[in-house]
Amino acid sequence: MRKSLVLITCLVAALSAKEIRVGVVLPLTGVTAAYGQSALEGIRLANSLQAILQNGDKVNLVVVDTKGDKLESSSAANRLVSQDKVFGLIGEMTTANTLQVMRVAEDNKIPLIAPAATGDRLLDKKAYSSRVCFMDSFQGASLAKYAFENLNYKNAVLVLDQSTDYSLGLARAFEKEFNAKGGKVLKSLRINSGDKDFKAIIAQIKGLNPDFIFLPLYYSEASLFVRQARNAGLLTPMASADGVADQSFIELAGSASEGYIFTDSFDSHNPSTKLSKDFIVNYEKAKGTKEVPNFTAMGADAYFVMFNALNACVDNLTPVCVNEKIHQTINFEGVSGIISIDKTGNATRSVVLKEIKNQKQVFKDIINP
Numbered sequence: 001m002r003k004s005l006v007l008i009t010c011l012v013a014a015l016s017a018k019e020i021r022v023g024v025v026l027p028l029t030g031v032t033a034a035y036g037q038s039a040l041e042g043i044r045l046a047n048s049l050q051a052i053l054q055n056g057d058k059v060n061l062v063v064v065d066t067k068g069d070k071l072e073s074s075s076a077a078n079r080l081v082s083q084d085k086v087f088g089l090i091g092e093m094t095t096a097n098t099l100q101v102m103r104v105a106e107d108n109k110i111p112l113i114a115p116a117a118t119g120d121r122l123l124d125k126k127a128y129s130s131r132v133c134f135m136d137s138f139q140g141a142s143l144a145k146y147a148f149e150n151l152n153y154k155n156a157v158l159v160l161d162q163s164t165d166y167s168l169g170l171a172r173a174f175e176k177e178f179n180a181k182g183g184k185v186l187k188s189l190r191i192n193s194g195d196k197d198f199k200a201i202i203a204q205i206k207g208l209n210p211d212f213i214f215l216p217l218y219y220s221e222a223s224l225f226v227r228q229a230r231n232a233g234l235l236t237p238m239a240s241a242d243g244v245a246d247q248s249f250i251e252l253a254g255s256a257s258e259g260y261i262f263t264d265s266f267d268s269h270n271p272s273t274k275l276s277k278d279f280i281v282n283y284e285k286a287k288g289t290k291e292v293p294n295f296t297a298m299g300a301d302a303y304f305v306m307f308n309a310l311n312a313c314v315d316n317l318t319p320v321c322v323n324e325k326i327h328q329t330i331n332f333e334g335v336s337g338i339i340s341i342d343k344t345g346n347a348t349r350s351v352v353l354k355e356i357k358n359q360k361q362v363f364k365d366i367i368n369p
Contacts, residue, residue, distance in 0.1 A: 017056040020317075022306060023080030024061050025091030025101050030068030031193075031220055034248040035093040039115050039299030042292075042335070043090060045282060046303040055314040059307060066092055073097040077104035087310070088112065088322060090302045093295070094218075095119035095166050102129045111323040113306055115298040116242065116265075119165045120173075123345040128319075130326050130345030132301045132334065134369075136166065139241050139263050140173030140216065142351045142367040147239070148181040150365070153212035155184045157205050159198075159225065161217050162190040170216030170241050186210050191221065198225045202232050210236055218243040223252035230256040237261075245294040250359055257356045264352045266297040266336035267363040273333035275304065291361075292335075301334040305341070308332065 024043055026036035040063065051059050062084045064076040073092050080086045081104060089105055089112040092098040098117035105112035105128050114122070114131040118139060123129055147153045156178060161167035175185045186208045189201050202225075205213065213229075213236050215222050222244050229238070239261040250257050268291055271277045279300060284290045309325035310317070329341040340348045351367040 017058060020053070020057050020059045020310060021062050021084055021086045022059055022303070023077070023084060023086035023089045023091075024063040025066055025073060025076050025080065025089060026063070027068035027093055027097070028063075028065040030066075032068040032094055032218065034219065034246045035116065035295050036066070036068075038246060038293045038295035039093060039302075041287075042296035042299030042301075043303045045279070045286060045296075046300040046307070046335075049279070049282060050304065050307050053307075053311050053314055055317075057314070057317070059310065062086055066097055068094070068097065070097055070100050073100040074104060077101040081108045081110055086110065087319065088306050090115065090299070090306060092117065094164075095122055095169075096164065098122065102126060105129055109323075110319055111306070111309070111326055113302040113326065115302040116295060118169075118242070120169050126345060128323050130341050130347070132305055132336070132339055132341070132347050132349075133242075133265060133298060134349055134351060135346060136169035136241070137173040138369065139351055140170040141177035143214070143239060143241065143263050143353075144174040144177035144183070145181060146353060146365070146367060147212055147214075148178060148183045151212070151237075153183065153237070155186050155210050156212040156214055157186050157208055157210040158188040159201060159205075159213060159215045159217070160188060160190055161193055161221065163192045164218070166218075166243065167216045171214070174214050174216070191217075193218070193221065195221060196224055198228050199232065201225075202229050202234055205229075205236070206232070206234055212236065213238045215240045216243065219246055219249035219252065223249050223257070226253050226260065227256040239263075242294065245354075245361075247293060247361075250356060250361070255359075257359070260356045261364060262354055263367075264294045264354050264361075265349070266292070266294045267352050267354065267361075268292040268297075270352075270363055270366075272337050273335070275333055276335045276337070279335045294336075297336040301336050301339065304334055305329055305332060305339070
């Protein structure tokens with residue numbers, strides 16, 4: 001009789017369990033596809049590890065490709081909300097495209113978590129949006145301070161993409177902090193996304209003879225620049241932000257990437273939480289390597305924070321409750337480290353500094369907030 005009651009109870013629970021859909025809006029094709037594909041690996045693995053809420057409801061993912069386009073990002077988010085009735089959104093990767101998804105989230109009062117959109121003003125006047133990554137101002141300023149104080153670089157040249165908010169924001173933050181420390185930015189040189197020939201800019205930089213070059217660019221332009229620079233005999237130390245964190249940068253830049261440094265959010269050789277260690281074990285089982293990419297970890301953390309908030313609201317499962325719990329995240333021990341999210345949706349977390357050695361990303365240092 002007791003076994004029958006247990007079986008009946010389990011059957012009733014299973015039948016009453018609901019599907020909770022979370023929309024995933026990422027660039028899976030197009031120029032930023034490497035970012036989106038990496039993040040999706042993390043989100044899917046995280047979902048395979050934690051999918052059942054305390055009340056038995058199951059979290060399922062609905063994935064849409066934005067193709068790295070603003071209009072596609074907006075239409076994808078609208079479709080997920082109106083047709084798929086998702087409970088929350090994760091995405092996009094770049095700041096400009098994430099803004100499009102956020103507009104949909106805000107209009108429909110659906111909680112959104114961005115894995116890697118770092119633009120400073122991204123969350124201004126937003127109520128239903130948040131992120132698990134740091135802001136450009138912290139990332140850019142941290143690198144500027146480290147370059148001046150730890151690497152002893154006293155002057156620098158900036159090469160920035162004038163067509164992206166990401167690049168402009170990082171450049172402003174770097175220059176402000178570098179100047180405040182006593183350094184000097186000799187010149188800011190501008191490019192546009194999609195540019196392929198940097199010979200003229202490289203010639204200018206050779207004439208300026210700086211200690212250091214900061215390139216707040218995405219991996220496609222940064223990899224071309226460093227290859228052309230090294231081929232032209234420009235051996236000045238270079239650095240970027242997390243736009244080059246993907247392995248694609250190394251593959252495209254080849255041996256020219258040796259010694260390149262960049263800021264990042266995660267290093268798989270230095271896991272700082274139990275969840276991080278467990279995730280790396282499961283990633284190795286799935287992929288055959290312990291080298292968890294930065295954006296894979298960030299995608300996973302966006303999912304885990306969303307799942308944690310859903311779990312905290314099982315007795316009152318509404319978008320309003322989930323959104324409130326996300327914005328009350330304190331010292332969450334995620335894959336990429338310890339994350340706190342304030343009422344504005346911004347995250348407080350550390351910055352990892354890496355260097356490329358022998359075609360691999362190697363931990364160099366950590367910069368705490």
